[in-house]
Amino acid sequence: MRFFYIETYGCQMNKADSNAIINELLENDYIQVDDYNNADIIIINTCSVRITAENRIWGRLGFYKNQKKKKNIVIVIVGCMAQRLGNDFFKFNDTVDIVIGTYQKDNIANILRNYGHDKKIAYIEEKQIKFSNSFPDRDNSKKAFVTISHGCNNFCSYCIVPYVRGREISRSSNEIINDINNLAAKGVIQVTLLGQNVNSYGSENNDISFNELLKRISRETDIKWIKFLSSHPKDFNDDLIEVVAEEGKVANWIHLALQSGSNNVLKKMNRKYTIESFMEKVEKLKRYIPKINLTTDIIVGFPGETENDYLDTYNSLKQIRFDDAYMYKYNIRENTFAQNNYIDDIPEEEKTDRLTQIIDLQRSITRENKINRINDQFEVISECFSKKSENEILGLTKEDLMIIYNGDNSCFLSINKIKAVRLEGNTLYGEKI
Ligand code: SF4
Structure with missing residues (x-):
């Protein structure tokens, strides 16, 4: 049993976890394959944040059940769904062989080595989190994710994360600096610092604050671009x-993440800020950084969300004019405060209507904001050739905007300077300066 195939669902944190798993296995002489047909171990890194994300995993397991009939393969589930369900996974699905929760992922090579094919087994015991060193992204070696904290203390009433990833633990700042210096030495240009709430970094272990960490990384490493996810408005x-x-x-x-424009809903969500305080931050951000790329998350149809609450969200989007947004309908997650205390009383049709309206609104704002970026100049790293042409490159700006421009293999070597010249559909097109 040597060849493994991994698929990853969910957030950037899961991508970073998958990178750590891949490297742990490679270091232990396992071989990664890009085609599941060539694997004898299939690893699925799962997400529990939304019911739709979990449903996708059940669908994939249906697919692998058929594969298992053709070939002797071991199916391993890791990530939030593994932590949430543990041994219960085997009750719901007989395709899965091994379940590895969020605390045990660094043990995966050992677990696989000791696995006897005759039994199904779950590893979900909580233990001290070990932060792994980061590695250049497999799809683009100029980028890397760097985990700076694990877990979350916020308990937003709709969210399952604190239950599956535990309380917040910050990684030592010195370790982070060393990790980033090693990445820079390998040619990485951009690091994205990851945590469920990066802004509270260091608060539980008396290390430096997040602001100080950003300054140290800026001044003490050779990395060129620093991004971070996710911020909490409070x-x-x-x-x-x-x-x-x-x-x-x-x-x-x-x-x-704004989540809602209504103070009533924000309170029930346990977000601990008001729409007024959020607006103040946005106003200051735009004043200090006029070309900021500001993105957000929105949930509609939260329990008890009235038409007026929803309109507050709609009007907030109109007023703030985010550059982009991830927008969802509320759905119940097991054992959260919202599930235990609120009735999911907004009819599905109404949730869909509200979602459709805000998506339409945000799409037009996103487009207008992009039009305003025409003639702007950007620093860009090349991601890949565009799907349409081998002479066109899809790049990522330092502000995290996607842009397409003419170029060849040489563009992949370093940072390109690109001027945005037009918008086609929702895609910015640029020219090399
Ligand atoms: S801040 Fe809130 S939404 Fe984000 S992970 Fe923590 S509990 Fe979930």
Whole structure:
């Protein structure tokens, strides 16, 4: 049993976890394959944040059940769904052989080595989190994810994350600096610092604050671009806005999850900020960084969300004019405060209507904001050739915007300077300067 295939669902944190799993296995002489037909171990890194994400996994397991009939393969489930269900996974699905929770993923090579084919087994015991060193992204070696904290203390009432990833633990700042220096030495240009709430980094272990961490990374490493995910509005302070504005290496991209524009709903969500305080931060961000790329998350149809609450969200989007947004309908997650205390009373049709309306609104704002970027100049790293042509390159700007431009293999060597010249559909097109 040597050849493994991994598929990853969910957030960037899961991508980073998959990278760590891949490297742990490679270091232990396992071989990664790009085609599941050539694997004898299939690893699925799962997400529990939305019911739709879990349903996809059940669908994939149906697919692998058929594969298993053709070939002797071991199916391993890791990630949040593994932690949430543990041994119950085997009750719901007989295709899975091994379940490895969020605390045990660094043990995967050992677990596989000791696995006897005759039994099904779950490893979900909580233990001290070990932060792994980071590696260049397999799809683009100029980028890397760097996990700076694990877990979350916020208990937003709809969210399952604190139950499957535990309380927040921050990685030592010195370890992070060393990790990033090693990445820079390998040619990485961009790091994305990851945590469920990066802004509260260091608060539980008396290490430096997140703002100080950004400054140290800027000044003590050779990395060129620093991005971070996710920020929580209650901990996103004014000083951080100044750090982002003043530290040249910190990208002008902020993902700040609003979730709702109604104070009633924000309170029930346990978000601990008001729409007014959120607006103040946005106003300051735009004043200090006029070209900021500001993105967000929105949930509609939260229990008890009235038409007026929903309109508050709609009007907030109109007023703030985010550059982009991830928008969802509320769905119940097991054992959360919202499930135990609120009735999921907004009819599905109404949720869909509200979602459709905000998606339409945000699409037009996203487009208008992109039109306003025509003639702007960007630093860009090349991601891949565009699907349409081998002479066109899909790149990522320092502000985390996608842009297409003419180029060849040489563009992949370093940072390109690109001027945006037009918008086609929702895609920015540029030219090399
Ligand atoms: S901040 Fe809230 S939404 Fe984000 S992971 Fe923590 S509990 Fe979930």
